Ligand SMILES: NC(=O)c1ccc[n+]([C@@H]2O[C@H](COP(=O)([O-])OP(=O)(O)OC[C@H]3O[C@@H](n4cnc5c(N)ncnc54)[C@H](O)[C@@H]3O)[C@@H](O)[C@H]2O)c1
Ligand SMILES: O=C(O)C(=O)C[C@@H](O)[C@H](O)[C@H](O)COP(=O)(O)O
């Protein structure tokens with residue numbers, strides 16, 4: 541048997557050198573956690589979802605063996621965890637256990653957990669250290685990197701949050717062995733997004749061997765993970781607080797988030813983003829931006845992976861309402877990430893929603 545490749549380290553630059561951090565991708569990475577936490581940290585709260593109790597316990601035991609006072613907070617699974625009451629529960633645990641500014645949080649789970657645990661870290665005492673241990677593909681390639689944290693409200697997705705970069709990210713590919721196949725596939729939507737906005741080699745790799753692309757043990761998937769993280773790391777290093785280029789990481793998300801809300805979060809984020817990507821490609825085509833082959837490639841590649849590419853015709857009104865609350869909106873002006881060509885995203889301001897309706901007709905079933 542071949543030994544696994546050495547871990548890859550992708551660097552993210554913060555707003556000051558002290559805020560630089562590494563995203564490590566590889567196998568058996570847990571022993572690196574104490575080093576990332578550093579010597580000043582005494583107490584650690586490990587936040588994990590109910591579904592990953594065993595993994596959360598393993599992390600707590602390892603930290604205890606390394607001399608930390610380690611506790612766990614078990615939170616509801618998936619989007620149910622991204623709720624103010626869950627943040628409040630975590631604040632209570634931190635308060636009752638006298639966590640100070642030199643203590644830390646470790647998030648173990650999918651993107652929902654890294655988002656809410658990151659938010660708790662951003663807000664507790666106005667900011668404590670957080671380390672992310674993403675366990676889903678989506679969290680490895682996207683949610684754990686870049687410092688966007690957040691929770692949902694009744695009005696929409698991620699409407700409350702803060703930018704709070706982690707001290708480090710351990711993307712341990714071993715975790716993918718237990719990830720249900722459909723969760724791995726939904727994570728591919730963000731990988732495909734990175735392919736269209738920046739790194740076309742991602743799309744070539746998927747098209748060359750779609751089965752390998754979703755095989756958790758394959759070198760192809762590992763390369764896709766590393767390339768996607770590199771795309772995200774480069775963009776967030778240049779624009780942490782989304783005053784410009786970071787908006788491109790929102791490609792496919794304006795409609796995607798509206799679908800998640802319309803579905804009361806019963807659709808996975810990646811599935812909704814998949815439909816959103818096809819919609820954004822159609823919108824781009826309508827305003828004469830990319831060539832037809834680039835626009836068509838969206839639907840083809842996402843369909844090959846088994847991701848959804850259409851949505852209910854009768855939900856347009858609800859979707860438009862949801863899209864108006866997108867964080868890229870400015871007053872009444874809806875703003876979309878579109879594609880001028882492969883690897884060339886741009887922003888389209890849409891004062892008149894008839895254009896959006898026309899694009900929606902192309903993806904409605
Ligand atoms: N902050 C960001 O930059 C950013 C980026 C992208 C997505 N997100 C957010 O991430 C969330 C989606 O993340 P997700 O797709 O990971 O969903 P998720 O966190 O809901 O996880 C999906 C499911 O997989 C399970 N799971 C995760 N890892 C597992 C493992 N190794 N073995 C078995 N089960 C496992 C989870 O418990 C859950 O049931 C959304 O809330 C989205 O808004 C945030
Ligand atoms: O990191 C970013 O910036 C992104 O937009 C990445 C997205 O994949 C992610 O879903 C993000 O949480 C969406 O951000 P939001 O600002 O629209 O809530």
Ligand SMILES: [Zn+2]
Nearest residue numbers: 730793809813
């Ligand atoms: Zn996303």
